[in-house]
Amino acid sequence: MAEKDYYEVMGVQRNATDAEIKKAYRDLAKKYHPDLHPGDKNAEAKFKEINEAYEVLSDKDKRARYDQFGQAGVDSSFGGGAGGSPFTGNINIDDIFNSVFGGFGFDGFGGGGGRHAATNAPRRGSDSESSVTISFEEAAKGCVKTINYEQVEACAECHGTGAKDGSTRTCPQCNGAGQVRVSQRTPFGMVQTTRTCDRCGGTGKVIDDPCTACSGSGRVHRHKSIEINIPAGIDGNQVLNVSGKGNAGVNGGPDGDLHVLVNVQPHPIFERRGIDIWCELPVTFTQAALGAEVIVPTIDGKVEYQIHPGTQPGDVFKLRAKGIPKLGSRGRGDQYVRMTVEVPKNLSQKQKDLLREFESSAEEKNYQKRRSFFEKLKDMFGE
Ligand SMILES: [Zn+2]
Numbered sequence: 490m491a492e493k494d495y496y497e498v499m500g501v502q503r504n505a506t507d508a509e510i511k512k513a514y515r516d517l518a519k520k521y522h523p524d525l526h527p528g529d530k531n532a533e534a535k536f537k538e539i540n541e542a543y544e545v546l547s548d549k550d551k552r553a554r555y556d557q558f559g560q561a562g563v564d565s566s567f568g569g570g571a572g573g574s575p576f577t578g579n580i581n582i583d584d585i586f587n588s589v590f591g592g593f594g595f596d597g598f599g600g601g602g603g604r605h606a607a608t609n610a611p612r613r614g615s616d617s618e619s620s621v622t623i624s625f626e627e628a629a630k631g632c633v634k635t636i637n638y639e640q641v642e643a644c645a646e647c648h649g650t651g652a653k654d655g656s657t658r659t660c661p662q663c664n665g666a667g668q669v670r671v672s673q674r675t676p677f678g679m680v681q682t683t684r685t686c687d688r689c690g691g692t693g694k695v696i697d698d699p700c701t702a703c704s705g706s707g708r709v710h711r712h713k714s715i716e717i718n719i720p721a722g723i724d725g726n727q728v729l730n731v732s733g734k735g736n737a738g739v740n741g742g743p744d745g746d747l748h749v750l751v752n753v754q755p756h757p758i759f760e761r762r763g764i765d766i767w768c769e770l771p772v773t774f775t776q777a778a779l780g781a782e783v784i785v786p787t788i789d790g791k792v793e794y795q796i797h798p799g800t801q802p803g804d805v806f807k808l809r810a811k812g813i814p815k816l817g818s819r820g821r822g823d824q825y826v827r828m829t830v831e832v833p834k835n836l837s838q839k840q841k842d843l844l845r846e847f848e849s850s851a852e853e854k855n856y857q858k859r860r861s862f863f864e865k866l867k868d869m870f871g872e
């Protein structure tokens with residue numbers, strides 16, 4: 490495939506200024522815009538080509554690389570042998586076009602059509618939002634909670650029609666279509682587009698005597714409450730979806746869903762990491778030295794645990810399957826217990842004497858970490 494020369498495409502000199510390039514683009518885009526040539530493949534291809542060229546020539550860096558290396562300089566995939574334009578995959582013609590023309594706010598660019606779905610068609614109701622705060626244990630074990638929320642539902646007075654006597658008449662402006670065709674002046678001349686009818690808001694019906702209960706909207710806000718099952722294993726910031734409990738559908742469409750954001754209060758002892766629980770357990774230095782039977786709290790209650798003689802601060806032991814249940818499946822996480830060793834304070838004279846007596850009896854083998862530290866120190870200073 491022959492390389493297109495972008496300057497030739499734009500019909501400008503190689504030394505053209507930015508303003509000249511922009512003007513050339515404006516003129517060519519007006520001439521070849523697909524909206525003015527419906528179904529004309531040549532015009533469409535030409536329009537793409539113009540945009541591709543403008544995308545490169547309007548960008549200082551890309552233009553410099555193009556001048557030096559040709560297309561290979563501005564497209565990393567160039568040379569892959571694939572046919573077609575190296576740019577069509579990654580340029581947004583609408584963006585380029587709007588950046589030059591400033592956007593007209595009319596529909597129809599980029600194929601258009603289908604953007605105005607009939608507003609009197611059945612539509613699903615929107616989702617409503619609520620939240621609930623539960624304790625750490627409730628999250629771990631599951632619970633039932635009452636959720637208060639606000640729901641939009643069809644007005645009972647007027648059965649959702651918005652009219653006082655329940656009767657409406659066809660909109661005279663759109664004849665019930667909900668849409669009107671309008672002509673707009675654009676740089677290409679007049680363009681026909683479709684707009685939502687502003688008289689009836691797209692419903693195709695007008696109300697002469699609005700319902701007083703809903704001010705003619707056909708919809709009312711209601712405070713509601715619902716009991717929901719919160720499953721075991723839920724974590725903070727997760728959202729539960731309650732199907733069909735959101736806002737009422739429109740024109741007979743289905744109701745939306747209720748989203749419940751779950752907040753979990755922090756626990757004074759336990760910390761959750763995924764499905765595992767972590768906690769700290771303070772022991773005395775005598776318990777750590779001699780070993781001891783200790784009581785460890787878990788979400789199932791207290792359990793006994795035998796700590797080893799010579800337990801060090803920061804040692805961690807694991808209680809298998811004492812963690813959080815896996816949400817929606819079998820199995821549980823584990824509980825990890827990190828030891829902290831408390832050094833005694835406020836010692837009596839007798840306690841001090843006992844500790845000094847212990848210290849004088851201590852041997853190197855009692856303090857292996859300390860010994861290895863001082864040996865490293867000796868090596869370091871060559872003593
Ligand atoms: Zn209308």
Ligand SMILES: [Zn+2]
Pocket residue numbers: 644645646647648649650651652700701702703704705706707708
């Ligand atoms: Zn009403």
